[in-house]
Amino acid sequence: MMRSFYLEEQTWLHGLPAWIKLLVLSATGTILFAGNGHVLATVATAVAVAVATLGAATWRTLRSLRGLALVLGLILLFHGITDSWVIGLDAAARLGCLAVLGMLLTLSTPFGELLAVVEAALRPLRVFGLPTERAALAFGLMLRFIEIFFLRWQQLDEACRARSGRRGGFRLLAPLAIQVLATAERVGDALSARLGR
Amino acid sequence: MRPTSSHSIALIALFAALIAVLGVVPRLDLPLGVPITAQSLGVMLAGCLLGPRRAFLVLVLFLTGVALGLPLLSGGRGGIGVFAAPSVGFLLGFPLGAAATGAVMRALPGPIWLRAFVASALGGIGVVYLCGIAGLAVVAQMTLGHAALGVLIFIPGDLVKCVLSALVVRTVARGLPQWERHLG
Numbered sequence: 001m002m003r004s005f006y007l008e009e010q011t012w013l014h015g016l017p018a019w020i021k022l023l024v025l026s027a028t029g030t031i032l033f034a035g036n037g038h039v040l041a042t043v044a045t046a047v048a049v050a051v052a053t054l055g056a057a058t059w060r061t062l063r064s065l066r067g068l069a070l071v072l073g074l075i076l077l078f079h080g081i082t083d084s085w086v087i088g089l090d091a092a093a094r095l096g097c098l099a100v101l102g103m104l105l106t107l108s109t110p111f112g113e114l115l116a117v118v119e120a121a122l123r124p125l126r127v128f129g130l131p132t133e134r135a136a137l138a139f140g141l142m143l144r145f146i147e148i149f150f151l152r153w154q155q156l157d158e159a160c161r162a163r164s165g166r167r168g169g170f171r172l173l174a175p176l177a178i179q180v181l182a183t184a185e186r187v188g189d190a191l192s193a194r195l196g197r
Numbered sequence: 198m199r200p201t202s203s204h205s206i207a208l209i210a211l212f213a214a215l216i217a218v219l220g221v222v223p224r225l226d227l228p229l230g231v232p233i234t235a236q237s238l239g240v241m242l243a244g245c246l247l248g249p250r251r252a253f254l255v256l257v258l259f260l261t262g263v264a265l266g267l268p269l270l271s272g273g274r275g276g277i278g279v280f281a282a283p284s285v286g287f288l289l290g291f292p293l294g295a296a297a298t299g300a301v302m303r304a305l306p307g308p309i310w311l312r313a314f315v316a317s318a319l320g321g322i323g324v325v326y327l328c329g330i331a332g333l334a335v336v337a338q339m340t341l342g343h344a345a346l347g348v349l350i351f352i353p354g355d356l357v358k359c360v361l362s363a364l365v366v367r368t369v370a371r372g373l374p375q376w377e378r379h380l381g
Contacts, residue, residue, distance in 0.1 A: 006266065064274075068282055071282065071284075072283075082343070091338045099279075102277040102278025105276070106276035106278065114265045137206060138206050139210070141206070141207065141214075142217070142262060143267075144214075146221075146269075148214075149211075150218050150221060153218055170235075173238070173365050174372070176218075177215070177369050178368070178369055178373055180212060180215045181376060183211060184204070187210075188205075188208065189204075191206065191207055192202065
């Protein structure tokens with residue numbers, strides 16, 4: 001279940017280094033919100049062309065943005081009814097472009113590469129006392145335990161069903177929270193035994 | 198316990214994992230059959246159970262995972278694109294809301310469930326909605342008033358989450374009596 005949106009099928013975007021894609025994304029994000037309608041039209045065209053060249057597998061992944069499309073439609077409708085359709089289109093298009101760009105980055109860049117870029121970008125902050133190794137450790141722990149706690153939830157749910165015949169729902173929250181805290185206590189003990197702090 | 202000790206790291210990482218799981222769990226049905234997503238409940242619980250500083254870091258860690266493309270948000274959303282969605286203010290409000298919840302929880306006197314309820318309402322609704330409304334107004338180019346009207350319908354559901362948060366915190370305090378020192 002810990003699959004990310006990364007697309008195994010290779011596209012030309014997969015070949016670009018992760019830091020370049022991140023740079024383009026943040027630069028585009030900035031000019032999208034700072035620039036005028038012409039900028040928006042140029043970016044929207046570029047995004048459309050990029051998506052068109054990426055192939056069917058990419059288009060399938062982009063379907064996960066349907067929920068966002070609905071919200072953008074509502075924003076368009078809201079502006080159209082209260083003041084002007086142009087403003088609505090402007091707001092919806094800016095958001096839509098950025099969301100599609102973000103998705104393109106996510107589906108074309110392996111998780112580990114993104115993590116490496118972030119780590120490299122944060123490294124200078126170590127001078128100011130940001131504990132980057134500890135942040136990386138916490139990140140790894142989080143990933144590992146998502147799966148464990150998901151299984152734990154399913155076990156609690158099954159146990160509840162066996163007892164009462166109904167789904168556990170919110171009743172499982174407190175037991176799960178207790179298990180999380182107790183597990184954290186043990187993991188903390190193990191860590192401090194190994195790290196010595 | 199020092200704030201950056203191994204135990205803190207474990208708590209922060211595992212609670213972030215819990216919040217991710219709360220987004221994957223199909224849904225929580227309330228007694229009347231009303232489905233709610235549990236993720237914002239996780240924000241309140243983090244604040245109530247871990248204190249302001251660690252709760253803040255839990256949500257920062259969680260959102261980092263989301264930004265790097267893990268589908269951790271409820272409904273399997275993720276990727277840096279979600280920070281371009283109209284709900285971005287709510288997301289960025291999560292760490293602040295969790296920290297506020299923790300601070301209020303720590304400052305209040307009284308029975309534990311009442312403290313948890315008030316803290317959840319002030320942090321998990323008050324602060325999160327302030328950020329959410331501001332974000333919506335900026336991103337969707339609305340006035341603050343219009344943006345506030347647009348999100349009002351979610352308040353009743355979130356009040357229910359405050360009640361759940363209070364119940365869970367009370368149960369945890371009973372189930373793990375030694376936990377009181379973290380709540381203090």
